[in-house]
Amino acid sequence: MTSVYRINYHLRAHKRDPLIEFIKSMLLTPFVLHATPTTAYSQSELPQLPDPALPLNLRRNSDAMRANELRYAEIMADVEALITEHIEMQEKGLEKYSRLRRLVPTVGTFFTPLPLREAFLYANAKYAISSRKYVPPSFNDIRRILNTAQARSSGSLVRLITFDGDMTLYPDGQTFEEDNQIAQQLIHLLRRDITVAVVTAAGYTTDVAKYEARLSGLLQCFARSDLTPTQLGRFYVMGGECNYLFQCTPESRLVYIPEQTYQSRLLDWTEADIQRFLDVAELNLKQCIADMKLQAQVLRKPKAVGIIPSVPLSREQLDECALSTQQCLLQYNKASSPDQGKIPFCAFNGGSDVWVDVGNKLIGVQVLQNHLGFSPRETIHVGDQFLSTGNDIATRTTCCTCWIINPQETQEILTELIEELEGKPTTASTPTETTL
Secondary structure (H helix, E strand, C coil), X not given: CHHHHHHHHHHHHHHCCHHHHHHHHHXXXXXXXXXXXXXXXXXXXXXXXXXXXXXXXXXXXXXXXXXXXXXXXXXXXXXXXXXXXXXXXXXXXXXXXCHHHXXXXXXXXXXXXXXXXXXXXXXXXXXXXXXXXXXXXXXXXXXXXXXXXXXXXXXXXXXXXXXXXXXXXXXXXXXXXXXXXXXXXXXXXXXXXXXXXXXXXXXXXXCHHHHHHHCHHHHHHHHHCCCCHHHHCCEEEEECCXXXXXXXXXXXXXXXXXXXXXXXXXXXXXXXXXXXXXXXXXXXXXXXXXXXXXXXXXXXXXXXXXXXXXXXXXXXHHHHXXXXXXXXXXXXXXXXXXXXXXXXXEEEECCCCEEEEXXXXXXXXXXXXXXHCXXXXXXXXXXXXCCCCCCCHHHHHCCEEEECCCHHHHHHHHHHHHXXXXXXXXXXXXXXXXXX
């Protein structure tokens, strides 16, 4: 049994986030002990109940829910304190000795404190988490709470906000439409002199027209807005993870910025290094197609290679291709000779395909930070791919992040961020002190 458990855990590890799992486990105790379902009565018994019993029962339920809200809030305050202590240890270079690191060994870097208690109360007022008696606080509950906490913490600090494209600003494989309400939110951010960038895996090399086509609705909204040329110039697109940078012009068009002006770090990779690296990735992807008998083709680009299915593939098949290629390329980089460049890369499950890109979004965001002069605590990246088979997770080591799952959630987190920028965040109820 033990070995089977370990195998299953290993196979599912790429679908877990250690910090979220830790918070879930902390909240499970009050749920199990205190979120007790109300007594059930048979239909024949209900008419015999005295009328005053029903209001009393409802009052007891209300008191129990408020008490459970307080318990959850206290736990979130305790986790908040752990994160604050971890940040203090980071500043001294001693983060590996923090209590949070001992409890969650793989926890990463935090660039701002997170007001988790306040964020929980906001989420609880919206979703009534503490009122649930059969379903405990879930992965998505905690993910949204962390997003709200980050928005509230970063509201007065943010100067650069970056976004994934597919499933963050627009549906997978589609374009940014004119009626997309996120456009007005991005315009609002640009008016406040915040730099906005799309950091996407879409790699159309330097073909400006293809990037403009994907963002056509947004660019049309820019053209009709009252944004000044300086404000429009604060909108960027980084394509191919980190390989192709474009800037918005006063005419609401995109113009390519030559990499020599900002990417000295990437110029250390020779073209021969890149092509040898892609050869290895392509060979492994072809082996995956053969081993699993997939109906798919391999597409090679100048700085990327991927699998394009002719029929939909299962998530498990896509994950296998991504994880297998990750491992293969890690071994290749480790075995490379000193005179042969070690290529940073991203091999990820794109939801309907699999891609390997030279470079990653960590470098893409760092390029923007260095080029524009922004620090990690002044930067937020919003994306939907924060599992180990995704391509947004790398950004966690260079900036604050918000993990969304669709454009609707992007709109919600931008609403919260803008409210914080305006100094009028939505208030949440405060739990009444209850004797436990």
